[in-house]
Amino acid sequence: MHLAVLGATGAVGRTMLRVLAERRLPVDRLTLLASPRSAGTTVEWGGREWTIEVPREGSFRGVDYALFSAGGARSKEWGPRAAAEGAIVVDNSSAFRMDARVPLVVPEVNAEAARDRPRGIIANPNCSTIQMVVALEAIRRAAGLRRVVATTFQSVSGAGETGREALAREVSGGGGGESPFSRRIAANVIPQIGGFDAEGWTEEERKMIHETRKILGLPDLPVAATCVRVPVEVGHSVQVAVETEGELSVDGARAALAAFPGVRVSAGAEDFPTPLETADTDEVYVGRIRRDPHVPRTLHLWVVADNLRKGAATNAVQIVESLAR
Numbered sequence: 001m002h003l004a005v006l007g008a009t010g011a012v013g014r015t016m017l018r019v020l021a022e023r024r025l026p027v028d029r030l031t032l033l034a035s036p037r038s039a040g041t042t043v044e045w046g047g048r049e050w051t052i053e054v055p056r057e058g059s060f061r062g063v064d065y066a067l068f069s070a071g072g073a074r075s076k077e078w079g080p081r082a083a084a085e086g087a088i089v090v091d092n093s094s095a096f097r098m099d100a101r102v103p104l105v106v107p108e109v110n111a112e113a114a115r116d117r118p119r120g121i122i123a124n125p126n127c128s129t130i131q132m133v134v135a136l137e138a139i140r141r142a143a144g145l146r147r148v149v150a151t152t153f154q155s156v157s158g159a160g161e162t163g164r165e166a167l168a169r170e171v172s173g174g175g176g177g178e179s180p181f182s183r184r185i186a187a188n189v190i191p192q193i194g195g196f197d198a199e200g201w202t203e204e205e206r207k208m209i210h211e212t213r214k215i216l217g218l219p220d221l222p223v224a225a226t227c228v229r230v231p232v233e234v235g236h237s238v239q240v241a242v243e244t245e246g247e248l249s250v251d252g253a254r255a256a257l258a259a260f261p262g263v264r265v266s267a268g269a270e271d272f273p274t275p276l277e278t279a280d281t282d283e284v285y286v287g288r289i290r291r292d293p294h295v296p297r298t299l300h301l302w303v304v305a306d307n308l309r310k311g312a313a314t315n316a317v318q319i320v321e322s323l324a325r
């Protein structure tokens with residue numbers, strides 16, 4: 001299999017190369033692409049050195065799957081061209097996620113959607129959305145979904161390498177440098193990820209609302225989210241309040257989640273997952289499962305996953321695996 005990775009030197013791209021090396025995809029050829037800053041540098045993978053190139057016409061000829069993680073502008077520029085050159089594109093940016101002709105896929109939830117891709121492009125959802133919908137789908141199969149309210153605690157690596165660098169610099173007392181955050185992030189929390197719309201919702205919050213509905217195939221599901229950046233290096237946490245159609249006990253929810261692929265459920269109240277303890281793994285971790293004390297048929301969940309792996313690289317590689325199977 002010939003794979004291309006656009007954005008191979010970034011936070012997600014480097015994680016993709018690690019995930020690809022760990023899994024058993026029969027990859028025998030790589031095309032690694034990034035900006036002119038990295039062109040000519042080399043990466044070791046699979047016992048060989050691969051040279052980073054700048055994307056150009058013909059880069060995707062002969063490529064089976066092209067994994068994109070170089071931002072929305074590059075995806076818009078190169079996605080249709082890569083598809084025209086014959087590659088199946090799996091795109092991590094938000095460029096195509098809400099395009100009706102582009103499936104938005106989390107393999108545990110809607111793997112079959114990836115087979116209908118009129119533009120030759122499959123979109124990987126937003127990181128917080130991926131981990132939340134895995135948990136929601138398990139609950140949906142047990143008792144249906146009526147309403148979802150989420151609050152996220154998102155790590156700085158969700159904003160790429162510059163996010164990590166900004167936190168490290170601020171913690172060490174260094175000044176200057178570029179930061180993707182609107183305020184200081186060290187020793188702080190910032191309830192803003194992306195710009196605000198006229199009604200006061202941020203881009204990340206709108207993504208969670210619309211992408212959740214599209215992946216679940218529930219266009220009218222009431223979803224609200226508050227997305228918060230926290231000074232954590234890797235791993236997003238999401239607190240989800242989910243109202244179900246039918247009755248679902250805490251034990252019933254625990255059983256449904258434990259039986260769902262890719263989910264690990266905490267043993268009890270004190271055994272909750274944290275980003276630090278679950279980083280560098282591929283699963284979605286669920287703990288703190290409680291019934292709402294006032295609202296009927298409503299459960300509260302604490303959902304943690306590694307944003308660079310399940311929230312991006314692993315999910316993209318799983319899409320390729322499901323198609324190659």
Ligand SMILES: NC(=O)c1ccc[n+]([C@@H]2O[C@H](COP(=O)([O-])OP(=O)(O)OC[C@H]3O[C@@H](n4cnc5c(N)ncnc54)[C@H](OP(=O)(O)O)[C@@H]3O)[C@@H](O)[C@H]2O)c1
Pocket residue numbers: 006007008009010011012013033034035036037038039055068069070071072074092093094125126127157158159160161162307308311312
């Ligand atoms: N971080 C996450 O948790 C996460 C989760 C889901 C989705 N995503 C999405 O994945 C994408 C990448 O995110 P990231 O966190 O990996 O960002 P990042 O660390 O900033 O990496 C960006 C990558 O894009 C490359 N690039 C930049 N300009 C380019 C150009 N003109 N031509 C070709 N390549 C170019 C960079 O190459 P150089 O190294 O040469 O500059 C680098 O490889 C974004 O669309 C993001 O929204 C990220």
